[in-house]
Amino acid sequence: MWTLPILLLAVTILISIPLSRYFAWIMEGRYHAPRVLAWFEERLNSGQQDWKQYTIALLVFNTMLFIFGFIVLCLQPIAPLNPLGRGILAPSTIFNTVISFMTNTNLQHYSGDQHLSNFSQIFFILPNMFLSASVGFCALTAIIRAFRGERTLGNYFVDMWRVVVYIYLPAALIIGVIFMHEGMPMTYASEQTVTTLEPASMGVDDHGQAKPQNIIVGPVAAVIPIKMLGTNGGGFYGMNAAVPLENPTGLSNFVTTFAMMIFPFTLVLMYGRMLRRIRHSVVIYSVMLTMMVGLIAWAVYWDSMRPNPAFTGTALARDYQLTSPGGGKRDITVPAVASLPVDQRLGNLEGKELRFGTSAGAVFSAITTDVTCGAVNAEHDSLNPISSLSAFTGMWLNCVFGGKGVGMINFLLFLIIGVFLAGQMVGRSPEYLGRKVEAREMKLAVIALLVHPLLILGPSGLYAATSWGVGAESNPAAHGFSQIVYQYSSSSANNGSAFDGLGVTYGLNSNPNPPAEAVPLDIGTGLVMLFSRYLPIVAPIAMAFYLGRKKVAPASLGTMRDNTATFGFLMLGTILVIGALLFLPVAALGPLAEHFGPIPFGG
Amino acid sequence: MLRSVGKSLWLLLFAVVLVCGIYPGILWGIGQTLWPFQVNGSILKGPDGKAVGSLLIAQPFTKDEYFWPRPSAASYDGTASSSSALAVSNYALRYRVAQAIGPIAAYAAGPKQGQLVAPDIETWFQADKFGGKPGIVAQWADAHNSIAQTWVTGDPTHTAYVAAWAKAHPQIVAEFVKANPATPHPQPSDLAVVFFEHFSKDHPGMFPSSVTHKGPNGKDVTEIMPVKSGSDIQANFFDMWRQDHPDVALQNVPGDYVTTSGSGLDPDITLANAEFQLDRVAGKWAQDLKRDPKQVKQEIGGLLKQYAFSPGSGWFGAPIVNVLQVNLALRNRYGAPS
Numbered sequence: 001m002w003t004l005p006i007l008l009l010a011v012t013i014l015i016s017i018p019l020s021r022y023f024a025w026i027m028e029g030r031y032h033a034p035r036v037l038a039w040f041e042e043r044l045n046s047g048q049q050d051w052k053q054y055t056i057a058l059l060v061f062n063t064m065l066f067i068f069g070f071i072v073l074c075l076q077p078i079a080p081l082n083p084l085g086r087g088i089l090a091p092s093t094i095f096n097t098v099i100s101f102m103t104n105t106n107l108q109h110y111s112g113d114q115h116l117s118n119f120s121q122i123f124f125i126l127p128n129m130f131l132s133a134s135v136g137f138c139a140l141t142a143i144i145r146a147f148r149g150e151r152t153l154g155n156y157f158v159d160m161w162r163v164v165v166y167i168y169l170p171a172a173l174i175i176g177v178i179f180m181h182e183g184m185p186m187t188y189a190s191e192q193t194v195t196t197l198e199p200a201s202m203g204v205d206d207h208g209q210a211k212p213q214n215i216i217v218g219p220v221a222a223v224i225p226i227k228m229l230g231t232n233g234g235g236f237y238g239m240n241a242a243v244p245l246e247n248p249t250g251l252s253n254f255v256t257t258f259a260m261m262i263f264p265f266t267l268v269l270m271y272g273r274m275l276r277r278i279r280h281s282v283v284i285y286s287v288m289l290t291m292m293v294g295l296i297a298w299a300v301y302w303d304s305m306r307p308n309p310a311f312t313g314t315a316l317a318r319d320y321q322l323t324s325p326g327g328g329k330r331d332i333t334v335p336a337v338a339s340l341p342v343d344q345r346l347g348n349l350e351g352k353e354l355r356f357g358t359s360a361g362a363v364f365s366a367i368t369t370d371v372t373c374g375a376v377n378a379e380h381d382s383l384n385p386i387s388s389l390s391a392f393t394g395m396w397l398n399c400v401f402g403g404k405g406v407g408m409i410n411f412l413l414f415l416i417i418g419v420f421l422a423g424q425m426v427g428r429s430p431e432y433l434g435r436k437v438e439a440r441e442m443k444l445a446v447i448a449l450l451v452h453p454l455l456i457l458g459p460s461g462l463y464a465a466t467s468w469g470v471g472a473e474s475n476p477a478a479h480g481f482s483q484i485v486y487q488y489s490s491s492s493a494n495n496g497s498a499f500d501g502l503g504v505t506y507g508l509n510s511n512p513n514p515p516a517e518a519v520p521l522d523i524g525t526g527l528v529m530l531f532s533r534y535l536p537i538v539a540p541i542a543m544a545f546y547l548g549r550k551k552v553a554p555a556s557l558g559t560m561r562d563n564t565a566t567f568g569f570l571m572l573g574t575i576l577v578i579g580a581l582l583f584l585p586v587a588a589l590g591p592l593a594e595h596f597g598p599i600p601f602g603g
Numbered sequence: 604m605l606r607s608v609g610k611s612l613w614l615l616l617f618a619v620v621l622v623c624g625i626y627p628g629i630l631w632g633i634g635q636t637l638w639p640f641q642v643n644g645s646i647l648k649g650p651d652g653k654a655v656g657s658l659l660i661a662q663p664f665t666k667d668e669y670f671w672p673r674p675s676a677a678s679y680d681g682t683a684s685s686s687s688a689l690a691v692s693n694y695a696l697r698y699r700v701a702q703a704i705g706p707i708a709a710y711a712a713g714p715k716q717g718q719l720v721a722p723d724i725e726t727w728f729q730a731d732k733f734g735g736k737p738g739i740v741a742q743w744a745d746a747h748n749s750i751a752q753t754w755v756t757g758d759p760t761h762t763a764y765v766a767a768w769a770k771a772h773p774q775i776v777a778e779f780v781k782a783n784p785a786t787p788h789p790q791p792s793d794l795a796v797v798f799f800e801h802f803s804k805d806h807p808g809m810f811p812s813s814v815t816h817k818g819p820n821g822k823d824v825t826e827i828m829p830v831k832s833g834s835d836i837q838a839n840f841f842d843m844w845r846q847d848h849p850d851v852a853l854q855n856v857p858g859d860y861v862t863t864s865g866s867g868l869d870p871d872i873t874l875a876n877a878e879f880q881l882d883r884v885a886g887k888w889a890q891d892l893k894r895d896p897k898q899v900k901q902e903i904g905g906l907l908k909q910y911a912f913s914p915g916s917g918w919f920g921a922p923i924v925n926v927l928q929v930n931l932a933l934r935n936r937y938g939a940p941s
Binding site for chain 1: 607611612622638654655657659662679680692693697701859865866918919
């Protein structure tokens with residue numbers, strides 16, 4: 001039960017320490033590239049950039065990526081590697097998908113196994129996964145350089161090249177080899193057809209012939225390593241890492257989970273190394289780790305050690321008195337429920353796969369939301385509701401290691417707020433890295449920080465109250481609301497996981513009866529992903545620049561030290577208090593209401 | 604700005620060559636050379652040398668001679684993975700599980716220990732009283748509108764039966780339209796609850812179910828008729844029977860026997876689940892082969908032990924068996940089931 005998460009954390013921590021040294025070495029540019037690679041790097045180098053040039057380069061490149069992605073997806077029907085003849089996706093779904101992969105979200109309003117050809121998997125998914133994952137990485141590097149007081153922040157294109165070539169590619173190759181050994185397909189074919197062992201068990205066709213079982217295969221082992229390492233999370237198959245061909249064994253699940261954790265872990269230490277403040281980054285690392293341990297333990301306890309309450313009983317009927325808005329009172333009786341005879345020693349098994357191990361689904365649900373990966377190896381819709389609170393919290397806080405680079409950046413925003421609060425409490429002007437935090441930095445930090453809750457709560461409310469979202473809910477009452485909140489939390493956190501019951505899939509453009517809510521949800525989540533990606537990258541770069549150009553005041557007795565346990569508790573408190581203030585009400589209406597409310601509800 | 608556009612295009616070009624061409628090419632070369640079985644989908648060959656399935660993808664088994672995989676929300680379609688996405692609070696989840704358990708539920712204690720509950724469900728159903736009130740079917744449809752609607756829409760013969768009923772009872776339909784002006788032309792699914800309420804009155808202790816019988820010309824005819832017993836009643840009304848008998852001790856069925864997996868394609872079941880099915884499987888093979896059931900059970904039990912494995916070499920979870928692997932072994936050992 002607990003072996004899996006403990007082993008995962010231990011291995012990730014151990015490997016992140018030496019790896020952070022390598023990352024810093026690469027990003028500082030201290031390596032000597034082989035001549036071929038050096039030629040490419042020279043070709044990309046447009047010289048040193050200040051923070052504005054760096055940011056513009058970042059935005060221009062992402063625009064190019066958007067156009068490129070749009071074209072590739074539109075080419076699907078006429079491109080090669082499409083033996084199953086997949087048509088073009090619905091326009092709104094293309095819009096959503098292109099943004100989703102460009103912003104490292106990988107929210108999927110389509111099903112990879114049903115709607116994409118191998119051409120799209122290779123030429124749309126793969127470059128987006130490598131490049132979008134590198135964007136956050138570069139942004140963090142730029143912020144570090146700004147904090148060091150450097151006038152120029154390096155060159156964006158060279159940074160991107162370094163991350164892709166020296167960090168992601170080698171790691172993806174190693175992990176891909178492990179995955180292939182474990183049973184992941186790696187072929188340019190699209191389908192395998194088999195006759196079932198029990199004749200006609202798939203049914204018979206119109207001519208009375210036994211139907212075969214068709215199985216989608218493809219270059220899975222190329223997509224999945226970078227899907228996890230880049231905390232992208234967009235599955236080759238519709239049900240993501242739950243599908244056996246995308247996650248064949250207990251070992252592959254371990255490596256998969258490890259792969260999504262390792263880079264976010266490492267980047268925190270890289271931050272410390274590049275700033276030469278290792279102890280400071282260890283404090284940050286510990287704060288994040290504490291939150292992650294809590295969230296994993298919460299998920300495992302409530303999902304893997306507790307039965308699915310759908311099958312358990314409540315012995316006593318419960319009476320409630322409701323006051324209706326008119327003033328009248330109404331008595332409601334929730335009847336007693338008898339249990340169903342189901343052995344639930346292995347916890348809630350609905351939506352779980354067996355080959356990963358007992359607690360694997362819950363552990364994965366916590367980690368994938370903490371590091372904003374968004375891959376899933378179990379159905380989050382069917383998690384015990386109180387356990388799903390862990391997944392929600394990971395996305396709401398968005399800094400429990402977080403996505404590569406972006407998670408650390410989000411943490412810095414909380415950090416600036418934290419030192420400001422602490423400064424107010426002790427009556428000193430707040431400072432970070434020896435530099436005074438003043439109005440301009442505070443404004444930028446707060447803007448970047450507020451984008452996230454605004455883009456979750458606003459659209460959730462809108463869609464939960466209108467026909468844009470209500471009809472898409474596939475589960476009753478509180479859980480239906482949770483589905484919408486989850487969709488927007490996932491979009492805004494650039495996470496990409498989902499409560500899959502929500503009817504968002506338009507699919508191919510030729511779909512004769514798409515769900516009516518698919519288009520508004522495609523557009524709504526698409527815009528949220530876009531805004532919540534770039535604002536919280538651009539504003540912190542500016543903030544770091546303004547902070548970095550200030551004079552460093554020498555540390556005195558009154559300086560609050562940022563490398564102590566006290567500072568860690570300050571950060572933990574700041575994050576939890578702000579997080580709770582922002583999201584507790586919506587948690588009460590969603591997962592908590594479902595947990596405490598009558599189960600089953602209606603029907 | 605323009606300079607950034609140019610460099611962006613170069614970066615994009617280099618990246619596409621590298622990650623769309625070279626990177627997957629290297630993996631493809633390694634995989635196809637070293638592990639051709641795995642990288643082409645882990646396809647297993649059957650007794651006649653033809654591909655019978657993927658080791659990693661569940662396929663349906665319905666014969667008693669075979670172990671059955673977990674239920675699938677994807678109908679075992681290897682091209683469209685899918686979970687049930689049913690929330691804990693969604694009655695459809697509890698109902699689906701109750702339906703699966705009803706026909707196989709057995710007493711765990713008392714004078715009838717080990718016997719099936721099914722006959723008692725039928726007797727209780729024919730008495731037509733739930734919670735002391737008459738009309739089980741009417742109460743069932745009232746309490747769970749969506750379940751009643753799913754019954755109507757889930758099978759074309761059901762839809763046709765309700766449509767025919769609506770045609771024969773224009774007065775009831777007219778009353779329905781009067782009470783629900785928003786649906787002036789009710790479809791069969793709209794009428795589900797009304798239909799069952801009247802059905803319950805007209806046929807107390809009965810439920811519409813498909814029955815096959817000899818028609819006038821000697822051929823088999825399948826049609827929907829009111830019935831007093833059968834698996835439909837055992838399945839659909841097990842949950843209500845249970846509510847009327849909350850304290851009766853029943854044997855637990857393994858959790859993975861009744862829950863769907865995340866992908867709908869989970870190729871494994873727990874060893875506990877396989878052992879739960881062992882009596883059925885061994886009994887049927889013994890019957891087919893005219894051999895001693897005990898001996899066959901021992902053989903197949905041994906086979907299960909041989910094929911059982913645990914996630915992460917036992918570090919992460921309980922032992923499981925691969926359904927296709929075990930069934931293929933059964934097929935190879937005992938031949939085709941009769």
